[in-house]
Amino acid sequence: MKNIKNYILLFALLMAFVGCDDFFEEDFNNNLSEETVFDYHLNPEYVAGLYVPAYGAVSNSYTTLNNNFLDCVTDNAVTNDYDATPWKMRTVNDFITSSNYPIYIWGRNYRYIKDIYKFLSVGLNDDIVYRTSSELRSEQIKERMGGEAHFLLALNYFQLLRDYAGPVEGRIMGVPIVDKDISAEEARNISRDTYDDCVDFIVAHIDTALNSGLLPEYSNDYLKDHPGLDPTIYGDIALGIPTTTACYSLKSRLYLYAASPAFSIGKSDAEIQALYTKAAEAAKMVIDQVGTLSKESYNLSDIDDYYTKVDNNPELILRRASQTTDWEKNNYPPSIHLSVLGRTNPSQNLVDVFPMANGYPIHEGLSGYDANDPYTGRDPRFYMTVIYNNASFKNQKIEMWPGGNNTIEGNDQIADDARISRTNYYLRKHITEIPNFAAQSTTKPWHYTAAFRAVEAYLNFAEAANAAVGPDGMISGLSAREALRAVRYRANIPVSADAAVSSDPYLAGLSDLLELIKTERRIELCFEGHRYYDIRRWNDDLNVKVKKATISTNNFGVSSEYDFSQDAYPNQVDFPEYMRYGAIPRNDILTCPNLNQNDGWK
Numbered sequence: 037m038k039n040i041k042n043y044i045l046l047f048a049l050l051m052a053f054v055g056c057d058d059f060f061e062e063d064f065n066n067n068l069s070e071e072t073v074f075d076y077h078l079n080p081e082y083v084a085g086l087y088v089p090a091y092g093a094v095s096n097s098y099t100t101l102n103n104n105f106l107d108c109v110t111d112n113a114v115t116n117d118y119d120a121t122p123w124k125m126r127t128v129n130d131f132i133t134s135s136n137y138p139i140y141i142w143g144r145n146y147r148y149i150k151d152i153y154k155f156l157s158v159g160l161n162d163d164i165v166y167r168t169s170s171e172l173r174s175e176q177i178k179e180r181m182g183g184e185a186h187f188l189l190a191l192n193y194f195q196l197l198r199d200y201a202g203p204v205e206g207r208i209m210g211v212p213i214v215d216k217d218i219s220a221e222e223a224r225n226i227s228r229d230t231y232d233d234c235v236d237f238i239v240a241h242i243d244t245a246l247n248s249g250l251l252p253e254y255s256n257d258y259l260k261d262h263p264g265l266d267p268t269i270y271g272d273i274a275l276g277i278p279t280t281t282a283c284y285s286l287k288s289r290l291y292l293y294a295a296s297p298a299f300s301i302g303k304s305d306a307e308i309q310a311l312y313t314k315a316a317e318a319a320k321m322v323i324d325q326v327g328t329l330s331k332e333s334y335n336l337s338d339i340d341d342y343y344t345k346v347d348n349n350p351e352l353i354l355r356r357a358s359q360t361t362d363w364e365k366n367n368y369p370p371s372i373h374l375s376v377l378g379r380t381n382p383s384q385n386l387v388d389v390f391p392m393a394n395g396y397p398i399h400e401g402l403s404g405y406d407a408n409d410p411y412t413g414r415d416p417r418f419y420m421t422v423i424y425n426n427a428s429f430k431n432q433k434i435e436m437w438p439g440g441n442n443t444i445e446g447n448d449q450i451a452d453d454a455r456i457s458r459t460n461y462y463l464r465k466h467i468t469e470i471p472n473f474a475a476q477s478t479t480k481p482w483h484y485t486a487a488f489r490a491v492e493a494y495l496n497f498a499e500a501a502n503a504a505v506g507p508d509g510m511i512s513g514l515s516a517r518e519a520l521r522a523v524r525y526r527a528n529i530p531v532s533a534d535a536a537v538s539s540d541p542y543l544a545g546l547s548d549l550l551e552l553i554k555t556e557r558r559i560e561l562c563f564e565g566h567r568y569y570d571i572r573r574w575n576d577d578l579n580v581k582v583k584k585a586t587i588s589t590n591n592f593g594v595s596s597e598y599d600f601s602q603d604a605y606p607n608q609v610d611f612p613e614y615m616r617y618g619a620i621p622r623n624d625i626l627t628c629p630n631l632n633q634n635d636g637w638k
Contacts, residue, residue, distance in 0.1 A: 141196065
């Protein structure tokens with residue numbers, strides 16, 4: 037764990053220098069006067085820490101919505117907590133308003149942007165010296181920090197654009213572009229820039245980061261082949277800092293969103309094709325840097341290794357890591373221990389998109405799917421994602437049939453339904469079997485939260501290339517069908533097949549890849565914060581009924597009968613179409629007279 041410990045130490049040291057202020061407030065930060073912080077000849081370390089809070093845009097948990105996964109307000113999952121925001125969003129009429137918009141990053145990201153501009157105002161000056169022992173070291177740290185700052189500026193603006201772009205009188209608008217540290221009076225006069233201007237602005241900062249001092253990776257091994265780079269700046273100690281690969285990952289995601297139906301309204305076919313092409317080209321840059329997806333990643337005999345491998349993991353491009361039992365405590369099935377909560381309940385909708393092990397969807401005749409034995413012979417990724425009825429977990433059979441050990445009537449330690457699944461599924465993804473809550477102390481496993489993963493680059497490429505040049509057209513030497521085959525081959529789909537497209541009959545036989553691309557993206561990126569945004573940018577149905585499994589048995593679970601048609605929510609509330617786009621906080625609309633709200637929001 038040397039690398040991750042070094043990263044946490046680095047982050048903690050930098051965080052000690054600074055606090056956070058709202059973009060629209062005049063106070064400085066952390067009880068340090070502005071004069072003290074900006075006296076960089078005397079205190080360069082204070083300036084070096086100014087942009088560090090902006091790393092908050094790289095989340096340290098996937099549970100960003102009231103300690104729940106964002107998937108719990110999609111057709112992927114349900115929370116079992118009736119008091120939680122996701123449950124209320126799906127069951128309470130008029131719960132979501134511009135004054136009570138639950139997915140709120142507006143103030144946070146603009147505070148981070150303010151911090152970055154404060155750093156950029158002095159932090160790259162020619163006469164600032166960060167390492168008095170060596171002019172070369174000082175210049176290298178300055179170059180690297182410049183790359184970090186511009187990447188973080190781009191990332192924070194992308195998140196704002198993702199969450200708040202939308203139509204104003206039918207025209208897709210972006211968010212206010214602020215290109216310097218501004219006063220409170222200037223902030224009150226801001227207005228929204230066009231979506232295209234925001235994309236160009238973000239790309240410009242990504243390109244600046246790429247041309248600064250960022251590297252494809254930070255490790256002592258990399259430096260062996262690149263003499264002259266200081267290991268205290270570019271070596272293992274820098275793990276967790278954005279790389280050039282992260283820059284291309286962000287650029288690919290940005291262009292993919294911009295080309296998507298919800299955000300390309302009013303554009304010509306040629307303009308949309310150009311955006312998809314740029315998304316594919318950026319994704320291919322990532323693919324060239326990360327290489328082939330590792331087939332060793334999906335090892336059903338050691339699932340814990342996949343979810344705890346925070347270092348030397350080729351899948352991770354940019355991530356945060358933490359050592360905690362909270363993920364397990366919140367999501368273990370209740371039969372495991374009195375203290376666990378069983379919070380995240382995957383939906384039947386999600387379960388149904390996992391194909392059979394031969395690669396065919398369960399609704400296809402060639403799949404071999406048996407509705408009376410629905411969990412046998414499925415895609416290996418299913419077993420890494422979902423705990424289902426009678427599955428083995430922590431040396432225990434998880435019984436959800438009436439009278440089983442995860443029901444009120446079958447377990448006297450379950451007093452009510454507060455910890456019971458609403459769908460008869462529990463979450464396996466991200467969860468390890470390491471903690472022992474029955475012990476007075478327990479080992480805390482490592483967990484990672486990925487901002488960018490290698491597989492996303494393949495999925496971005498497949499979606500973008502398919503839209504730009506079709507399933508088999510080439511962009512930078514790769515086709516959409518080949519990229520999708522790489523994703524499925526890594527997952528051992530079909531079982532024991534080789535990497536050739538022809539070895540995947542279902543994929544090879546499709547003339548239209550779009551639905552399979554969406555399905556593979558849903559499977560690979562579930563419970564990582566993507567589904568909520570993908571549904572919206574694709575213009576897909578916001579109000580698909582979320583389904584659950586209903587289980588019955590006549591022989592104490594030896595065999596079970598299943599009904600997959602029942603709704604998970606007692607009364608699922610529909611999202612109006614205008615909620616495809618986010619709501620700018622009402623307070624800011626009222627404070628800033630030139631700031632227009634997205635159509636439909638009051």
